[in-house]
Amino acid sequence: MNIGIGGAGSKLASMASDRECTIINVSELELSKVEAKSKLLAVTHSAKGQLRGSGKNPMIGREAFSSVGQKIMDIIKDNVVFSSTGGGTGNGMTSILLEKLSNQEDSIPLDERTVFVFVLPYLNREATEYVENTIEFLGGPVSASIDSGNTGNIILFSNKLKFEGRIPESEYNKMIVDSLNSFLGIPVKGEMYRLLDGHIDFEDFDLFKSKPYFNHFTQFQWNPDEPFENQLRHNFNSLLLPPERAIEAMFLLELPDPSLTSKFYDILDYFAADNIPPVYGVVHNPEITQPQITVSLLYSRKPREIVDDFKRISDKYTRNRIKKSLEQHVVLQNRKLDKINEARRLVEESGNNTGDVLGFLKRIGKL
Numbered sequence: 001m002n003i004g005i006g007g008a009g010s011k012l013a014s015m016a017s018d019r020e021c022t023i024i025n026v027s028e029l030e031l032s033k034v035e036a037k038s039k040l041l042a043v044t045h046s047a048k049g050q051l052r053g054s055g056k057n058p059m060i061g062r063e064a065f066s067s068v069g070q071k072i073m074d075i076i077k078d079n080v081v082f083s084s085t086g087g088g089t090g091n092g093m094t095s096i097l098l099e100k101l102s103n104q105e106d107s108i109p110l111d112e113r114t115v116f117v118f119v120l121p122y123l124n125r126e127a128t129e130y131v132e133n134t135i136e137f138l139g140g141p142v143s144a145s146i147d148s149g150n151t152g153n154i155i156l157f158s159n160k161l162k163f164e165g166r167i168p169e170s171e172y173n174k175m176i177v178d179s180l181n182s183f184l185g186i187p188v189k190g191e192m193y194r195l196l197d198g199h200i201d202f203e204d205f206d207l208f209k210s211k212p213y214f215n216h217f218t219q220f221q222w223n224p225d226e227p228f229e230n231q232l233r234h235n236f237n238s239l240l241l242p243p244e245r246a247i248e249a250m251f252l253l254e255l256p257d258p259s260l261t262s263k264f265y266d267i268l269d270y271f272a273a274d275n276i277p278p279v280y281g282v283v284h285n286p287e288i289t290q291p292q293i294t295v296s297l298l299y300s301r302k303p304r305e306i307v308d309d310f311k312r313i314s315d316k317y318t319r320n321r322i323k324k325s326l327e328q329h330v331v332l333q334n335r336k337l338d339k340i341n342e343a344r345r346l347v348e349e350s351g352n353n354t355g356d357v358l359g360f361l362k363r364i365g366k367l
Contacts, residue, residue, distance in 0.1 A: 061092020
C-alpha cells in the first residue's frame with residue numbers, strides 16, 4: 001500500500017495505486033480533493049492550517065505529526081511513502097517520521113523497511129521557501145536516516161523537467177508514477193514471462209529495494225549492437241536526479257527474440273568492469289518488437305553533497321535578486337555641479353583671495 005503525506009504526496013500516492021492508498025494532511029479541504037481508500041486528518045493548533053493546510057511552514061506539519069504518528073509508523077512498514085520536500089505538511093511530517101526511524105535502537109528488519117519517494121523543487125522556478133525547506137530536509141532528517149540504515153531505497157524525483165518542458169502538473173505526476181511503476185514491475189515481469197537467463201523473484205527484489213541507498217532507475221530500448229555504457233549514459237531518467245557511481249545494480253532485459261539471449265553478456269561485462277555484480281533477469285516478452293531493458297542503480301551519495309548543490313545555486317540566485325532589488329529601489333539623483341559657485345565656496349572656506357584663485361582656475365581651463 002502507498003502512503004501520501006501532504007498535498008503533492010497524496011496526489012502521487014493516489015495515482016500510483018489507483019486510489020488504494022492512505023493519504024495524510026492537516027487540511028480537511030486538501031484531503032477532500034484526492035481520492036483514497038483511507039484518509040487521516042492530522043490535527044494542528046493553527047485554525048488557518050487546519051482549513052487551508054500548512055503552506056510553506058514545516059513546523060505546522062511537525063506539530064501535527066503526534067496526532068497520527070503511531071498510525072503512520074504502523075502502516076509504513078514494507079510500503080512506499082510519497083512526499084514533497086519543499087512544502088509544509090509533507091516536509092514537516094516526513095521529517096519527524098525519518099527522525100523516528102533514525103532513532104530506533106534496533107535495526108529495522110529488511111522486510112519492514114520503507115521506500116521513500118521525494119519530489120524536489122526546481123531552483124529559480126519555485127518559491128525560495130521551498131528550496132530552503134528542502135536544504136534543511138536533505139541535510140537533516142534524510143541524512144540521519146541514511147546513516148542509521150533504517151530506510152529502504154530513497155528515490156529523488158525533480159521538478160526540473162516539469163518547468164523546462166512546461167508540463168501540466170497532472171501529466172507530470174503521471175510521468176513520475178509510470179516511471180516508478182516500471183521499476184516496481186521488474187519482479188512481476190520476471191514471473192509473467194518465460195525466463196531465458198538469470199532470475200529476479202519477489203524476494204530478490206524486496207531485498208534490493210530494502211537497502212538504504214538512493215535509487216536511480218531507467219527504462220529504454222536496448223540495442224545489442226551498441227556499447228551498453230553509451231546507451232545507459234544517454235538514457236538516464238530525466239525525471240530523477242542524475243546518479244553517482246553505482247554500488248549495486250539490477251536489470252531486467254526483455255527480448256522479443258530468444259536468439260538474442262547471449263548478447264546480454266555485454267551488459268554483465270559493463271558492470272563487471274566496475275566491480276558491480278548485478279541482480280538480473282532475461283525474459284522472453286513476445287508482446288514487444290524491440291528489446292527493452294529496465295535498469296536500477298543504487299548509489300550512496302551523501303545528502304550534504306546534494307545540499308551543497310542546492311545551496312550553491314540558491315546563493316547565486318539570491319545574489320542576483322539582491323542586485324536587482326538594489327537596481328530597482330536605490331535611485332541615485334544626478335547633481336548638476338556649478339563649478340564657479342563651488343570654487344568660490346571652497347576659496348572662501350580656505351581664507352584665500354577669491355578673485356585671484358578664480359582667475360587662475362579660468363586660465364588653466366578648470367572653469
